[in-house]
Amino acid sequence: MKTAHPATPRQDLSAQIAEAIRDAIVEGRMITGERLPSEAELSEQFGVSRSTVREALKRLAAQSLIRTQRGAFGGAFVNRLSFEAAYSQHITTSTLLLSMNAVSFETACEARYTLERACAPLAAHRRTTGSLATMRTEIARQSQPDLSDEAFCASDVTLHRALVDAAQNPVLSYQLAGAVEAMQPLMNMITFTARSRGEIVALHTALTDALEHQDAQAADTALHRLEAYTLTLGRDVMASRARNATKRTPPSSSG
Amino acid sequence: MKTAHPATPRQDLSAQIAEAIRDAIVEGRMITGERLPSEAELSEQFGVSRSTVREALKRLAAQSLIRTQRGAFGGAFVNRLSFEAAYSQHITTSTLLLSMNAVSFETACEARYTLERACAPLAAHRRTTGSLATMRTEIARQSQPDLSDEAFCASDVTLHRALVDAAQNPVLSYQLAGAVEAMQPLMNMITFTARSRGEIVALHTALTDALEHQDAQAADTALHRLEAYTLTLGRDVMASRARNATKRTPPSSSG
DNA sequence: GCCCTTATGAATGTCAGACAATTAAAGGTC
DNA sequence: GACCTTTAATTGTCTGACATTCATAAGGGC
Structure with a gap:
């Protein structure tokens, strides 16, 4: 059964989804300032739970690729990567x-x-x-x-x-x-x-x-x-450190 | 209770936790290959739910700071950042x-x-x-x-x-x-x-x-x-592109 | 005694549902 | 028109459950 799609099951779903979105950003299919679908919409699109989508989004946030905003008309936005x-x-x-x-x-x-x-x-x-x-x-x-x-x-x-x-x-x-x-x-x-x-x-x-x-x-x-x-x-410092390390080495074989 | 530390509520809990762990790694308090506490233990230590801890860990994974392994004796390990x-x-x-x-x-x-x-x-x-x-x-x-x-x-x-x-x-x-x-x-x-x-x-x-x-x-x-x-x-290319862009600009004011 | 198979338990991965917090916009009041 | 209130959408967090993985331990056959 699993032989049908053994290509990339070794990665987490959240990693796969993050990669898909990252590619969209890097390849310019999503532009700076653009809003991603809401977490609920993404979870439906990818057929996964909201938690999984959220983990994916956190991965992207960690790379400063997106920023999130709470509240009405909030969401995840493609970040302008600042210097x-x-x-x-x-x-x-x-x-x-x-x-x-x-x-x-x-x-x-x-x-x-x-x-x-x-x-x-x-x-x-x-x-x-x-x-x-x-x-x-x-x-x-x-x-x-x-x-x-x-x-x-x-x-x-x-x-x-x-x-x-x-x-x-x-x-x-x-x-x-x-x-x-x-x-x-x-x-x-x-x-x-x-x-x-x-x-x-x-x-x-x-x-x-x-x-x-x-x-x-x-x-x-x-x-x-x-x-x-x-x-x-x-x-000089490295040499003196090396000497000290040697001194501290037990004289007999360990154990 | 929470009024005791309202200093930094501008960041997500998961971001704060990720930062705390990242600092521990960067400052050498955790060394390469070391295993982090389990998600359950971390959630208890930080006083948050497991989901929040997981989001924090995903952030760190996105920066290749940790890697996770499933199964018995699995967990999150401080990654050796390869070239x-x-x-x-x-x-x-x-x-x-x-x-x-x-x-x-x-x-x-x-x-x-x-x-x-x-x-x-x-x-x-x-x-x-x-x-x-x-x-x-x-x-x-x-x-x-x-x-x-x-x-x-x-x-x-x-x-x-x-x-x-x-x-x-x-x-x-x-x-x-x-x-x-x-x-x-x-x-x-x-x-x-x-x-x-x-x-x-x-x-x-x-x-x-x-x-x-x-x-x-x-x-x-x-x-x-x-x-x-x-x-x-x-x-040359940029100049010709600029010319084309100018041509495409509507000759009258927009609207 | 040795090897193979099977359970066990601990851990991460995923899901579902709920509620809290936040925020912009619509609507109402004066 | 200015100000306040409501509302709805969205992210943030929590809880509990189940699936999956995997090293080790236990058990059975020889």
Whole structure:
């Protein structure tokens, strides 16, 4: 009996329905702002219960594909995927991807700085006084000796985001957001000494100066140095962590 | 009773619960492979019905944060976010972002080629015979005159993905996937003439040759030319589309 | 003792029906 | 016309039930 349609019974009904609606949205058969049929209508159309339809809709809502509104003339509407929502999704996914897949500090660092250097020429050309001001503000913050390591990292992210945004290309900003923000948890594992902070602040200043003078080459150099320096800091931390882990390993075989 | 915490009633219960569990995962309080409490237990813990818990779990499943398994010793497990799953999510989001936000062809094109040029030095240094072979294969495919425009674009994407993958940095590949793949729908709107195809194939060949010779500078140049050429093709199409749209506009005021 | 079959129980998947909460629009009052 | 009330449609939540799946335990045949 089941041989009649064994093609895709391995998926939940709610997943199948969500996929059907998602396809309709992605392929443009439903446009932004359009209202989906009510849950009752959908359950009739798909021949399932309302609960199943609701689970499907929640799946779509989790991807910001639809938004729901209660009350008369409420319902589920195809969402205009804002850059903001896309940013936060991308950042969450990138962060998890790095934390769950044992991506080395080197790999993540290389990806981040490679992408940032790509932005540098555009940023040098198009930077505004606003983006420069943001970067200077963060540099000032990073110079405060009583700043916690976490706050230092957060400020670092803000500065680099300002660099990326200075390129004035929202698509680029979106793509870079993941690479820059996802590094923060890795950076948070590093204890920044006064000396290392000074070095970083100096490089941040060189970078900002380069943008101010619209000197793409100097910005590229500053980013190269920053990458190399970050890498040495990260390597030191990872190495000492590895040593500690080895120490804690039981000397005899387990059990 | 409920007056005790009216702070955040603007969100659904299922959204709140999903957020609570998501935070636990992102912050590492739950690790990959760990089993969540059963739906019955969760509904008791959060003081809500099982349906509400299920909607929350579906939201998390939609983001590939958890996977569920039926049967004895089944349940919801914290998912290891694979690069593969992250790729497809990122691509879907990027594609929608572009189609829904009236991003100009210029902006998308600039972002894509800026990012690809960032990969070029690494790709030139690390390219394998495998990545070169993939690129040559796609070039051969693109040279077939009877290839449809859609297939030509798909082949273009494959070739550029090979370029990105040649950098041998999975994080970079992941971040770039969105930029490269999301361009395809925009590219699909272009009708490629025999002449334009020839030009693109020539530039693809130059790019591949550059990688083979590990000549980062030549690869950069080829990508710059490719960007410029793609841009002119895109501009032509957009301009003619704009003209047609104007023609179709009713000559008098509507109504 | 060993293997195959069968129960068992725990868990998710689905359904049906009910009620609460919300909200825009229609209708009524002044 | 401005303001208030009613109304109907829709989502949000709860309850209880049954179906389905699946690892393990129990049982029977040899």
